[in-house]
Amino acid sequence: MEPAGTLERGLAVLRALTADAAGRSRPLRVRATDLVRATGLARSTVDRVLATLVHLGYVRAEGRDLLPAPRLMELGEAYLACGGLRDPLAPPAERLAEELDESVSLAVPDGDGVRFIGQFTRRRTMSVAFRVGDLLPADRCAAGLALRDPAAPWAEDDQLIEPGLVAVAVPVRDPRGEAVCAVSVVSHTSRHTAASLRDYALPRLRETVAAMEAALTEPAPRPPLAPARRGSAVAWRSGGSAATRAGEGGGIEGDRARLNGVEAINTDLSRAAKEELGAGYLQSLARGLAVLVALGSARGGLSLADAAKITGLARATVRRSLQVLARLGYVACDDSRFAVLPKAMELGYAALSERTFGEVVQPHLADLVARVHESASVGVLSGDDVLYVARVPTVSIMTVNITVGTRFPAYATSMGRVLLADQPEERVAAIALEPLTRHTITAPDRLRAAVRQAAEDGYALVDQELEEGVRSIAVPVRGRDGRVVAAVNVATHASRATRADLLRDVLPALAETSAKMSADLRHVPVTPWTT
Numbered sequence: 395m396e397p398a399g400t401l402e403r404g405l406a407v408l409r410a411l412t413a414d415a416a417g418r419s420r421p422l423r424v425r426a427t428d429l430v431r432a433t434g435l436a437r438s439t440v441d442r443v444l445a446t447l448v449h450l451g452y453v454r455a456e457g458r459d460l461l462p463a464p465r466l467m468e469l470g471e472a473y474l475a476c477g478g479l480r481d482p483l484a485p486p487a488e489r490l491a492e493e494l495d496e497s498v499s500l501a502v503p504d505g506d507g508v509r510f511i512g513q514f515t516r517r518r519t520m521s522v523a524f525r526v527g528d529l530l531p532a533d534r535c536a537a538g539l540a541l542r543d544p545a546a547p548w549a550e551d552d553q554l555i556e557p558g559l560v561a562v563a564v565p566v567r568d569p570r571g572e573a574v575c576a577v578s579v580v581s582h583t584s585r586h587t588a589a590s591l592r593d594y595a596l597p598r599l600r601e602t603v604a605a606m607e608a609a610l611t612e613p614a615p616r617p618p619l620a621p622a623r624r625g626s627a628v629a630w631r632s633g634g635s636a637a638t639r640a641g642e643g644g645g646i647e648g649d650r651a652r653l654n655g656v657e658a659i660n661t662d663l664s665r666a667a668k669e670e671l672g673a674g675y676l677q678s679l680a681r682g683l684a685v686l687v688a689l690g691s692a693r694g695g696l697s698l699a700d701a702a703k704i705t706g707l708a709r710a711t712v713r714r715s716l717q718v719l720a721r722l723g724y725v726a727c728d729d730s731r732f733a734v735l736p737k738a739m740e741l742g743y744a745a746l747s748e749r750t751f752g753e754v755v756q757p758h759l760a761d762l763v764a765r766v767h768e769s770a771s772v773g774v775l776s777g778d779d780v781l782y783v784a785r786v787p788t789v790s791i792m793t794v795n796i797t798v799g800t801r802f803p804a805y806a807t808s809m810g811r812v813l814l815a816d817q818p819e820e821r822v823a824a825i826a827l828e829p830l831t832r833h834t835i836t837a838p839d840r841l842r843a844a845v846r847q848a849a850e851d852g853y854a855l856v857d858q859e860l861e862e863g864v865r866s867i868a869v870p871v872r873g874r875d876g877r878v879v880a881a882v883n884v885a886t887h888a889s890r891a892t893r894a895d896l897l898r899d900v901l902p903a904l905a906e907t908s909a910k911m912s913a914d915l916r917h918v919p920v921t922p923w924t925t
Contacts, residue, residue: 472690
């Protein structure tokens, strides 16, 4: 396949993978034969595209089933970062939802429709089900009507999109006076009529929009670009976290360049992957997607020269990718700067944004169990307890019998020690300690020392402190901001594995699993369930 055709066909496969017949994206399990039928491409072409997407971490293969992986969200995130609307507009929209006790949406124009870039819903039996990334017809919703007629001060939806749903929207204008977004207050006829919602919400909605427009006048910082010395940047660090498109692999090393606060690690991972996988790896597809992601490193997009610098790719390579992306509606050029368009969010963003914490970590947990042949769990701190939120047991005559929802005292468990290690010391000191077995640590100073040791080591091993015969080891799982949000452990009977066995045979696999979970959680905005 020629380079331009490769990128175009790769995107066609991604669209088919992330959209059902009704056009609503969701995480479907499909097979290669389904994608052949949906795209009309040859099976050999689809297989090579899928092999590349799996290696990049955008698609997960479970046997013959294929499904979008959380890392795919970085394509939609490229638009959200490049567009520069979400971050300044989301806080006032969230405050408006709290003040009115009604759902609030942010939507931008996208062709003949509007695409949602922010949802701040209220939890009720009858609630709004629009997702970030969803596309609605512009002529059937308040946000679309407000953007189609920007001269109008507001617009309303009186059950146009769905019976029972009412909404009022006001356009948000950029410093040039162009309507770039619409803010909607959405309710149900059980609470409001269209007229009563307008009377109730419009005054406060207008005040919020005025504050949003003021926020858009503030210039975005543009730190200088340090020239890349070699390679193509296909890994990113921002805010202390890293998202690598080296598949599910480990560390990345290389020269670095910075652009608008984003650090690019200049290692030509596509070349290494091509050498490893040969003809099964489509280098031009990987590079084209890298260009799309790179455009999200700066508000307003990048020039061709900056895109080449930040990716480390030749200008001709970047230009070919941009031409394809522009022809397909994912990128636009304005004053020599290339910017990502909202259409990039059609590539699975809405579906993946709905995944729960358990759905994100469960596949990795299952892989861990298959690797170490012992039961594994994910838990969170809930009060002074560890609450189990995901688990994959092994099948054996003697097994550790724990289910999701189980609680154990945090001080006597490996996951608890790891989670307490991220807490203030005074919280650890306030825990009431009771002996659960003859091995349980009950002296406050010894517990504090054990927690400090877990923080230094990056893991905790607890030997029969919760129950005689149960030995477990745990490591932390980090969220989007780099903070510890959960822990993952492997538990076994003491007769099956010594402490040395766990450190030698289980800890490396456990650490790799945690890294994969953390990488996914950097893309999916979910938090663990706690009570």
